[in-house]
Amino acid sequence: MTETISIPAGYRLERGLMWPAEDRACAAVVFDTVPDMDHALKHCRKFELVVQAGGNMGVWALALAQKFERVVTFEPDPRNFRALVHNTASAENILALPCALGSDGGDWCGLDLAPHETNNAGAYQVTKGVTAPIVTIDSLNLPSLDLLYLDIEGFEMPAILGAMETIDKFRPVIAIEDKGLSDRYGYQKGAAENALATFGYEVVARPHRDVVMVARA
Template identity: 30%
Template sequence: MVGTQPTPLSSRIAAALPPRAVAAAVRTAYPRVEPELAKLASYVPRCATAVDVGAWYGPWTRGLRRIADRVVAIEPTAELARCVRSAYPDVRVVEAVASDHAGTAELFLPSGGPGTGTSSIEHGTGATVTVTRLTLDELELTGVGFMKLDVEGHEMPALLGGEQTIRRDRPLLLVELEERIQPIQPVLDLLAGWGYRPYVMPDSEWVPLETFDLIEHQRGALARIDQSFARRVVWPKPRYVNMLLFRPETAR
């Protein structure tokens, strides 16, 4: 998700509102910020199971319920997990970090609460909380047709922890990748080895990643990161592209 340095005004407003109100507003408005979510039904066929790794307030969980028989949302922040569980009782909410091994991890929390920034086990300067760490494979999911990962720099461990599930079910993968957080090439190489080809949506259609200079684009659009969520909803352009769709091209 974009926006780890919100404006003071948006931080104060988000902190003052009831969590349920913030969650409902985020879920309703987020398709304006991410056309990948707005166009979900156009590129993801109906599937048995969809997985939302890094659910946040549940904007993707909301969309996935429309295209999947079962939705599993994975979110380590207790307040956010409660929000998703309360809004969608039919969704299986797993309060944990998806990683490459089971155990515990220290999760950095945004100082103003989840409505003012993002949490991560890879980086942060604020307070930390101990959370459960697990692998996607140990959840024993079946019929996975789509998986979205937004884990703030922990993509490689999360993917490796789901290798058996991904190689077996060959789901579409939507992964947030940002060069400012970590090099993206290792993730591209890993998924290429599993037979996946990456695409991006700079405008309204998916295009192969090889036709789009993602790193140069992200460097040129860094100003968008510091803009408040409200501003990005009102003025969704110019875009900051950070969601990559990986389609299985071959069986490996």
């Protein structure tokens, strides 16, 4: 007997996962780029804890959960977060938080779609508003950090600035997406990469639009 999966209105099934019905651009990219994480994984010395954002619908969190003891994933968009929680419910080592990562905690943000991305559930960008709280990685007081993976639509630099104490303490492998969206927040393309370079990091891979960096010995 086949079990019927109940999907809420406004969502559909995408490769077995709950997905926003209106999305037409995000799903294929998210699923097809999962192998890109191997460029970062091969440089990890331990696999205790990974912080990943944006959480999206949980595809990458689920893949990382196969490797790491604990995955902490962040997704500020409420509709995406609902799907994320649903899709990762059976993975006991995934903690999903409905927050945005930034340089200063205690504030809130809004979200809007990048221009020309009306059907892309992965293209939400941080803006002014009260949709989700902003937290810093440093405020989490993590017990360890082996990999930091950020794909947050141009907001990578603020997230890095809010993680400097944690990065200095654990020297994790760091992967960031950089497709030129950071200028919206006053940072030129490559700003996060350059900041990490001054902090003792070097580039070891550039899969698609991601930059993978490791701390020099």
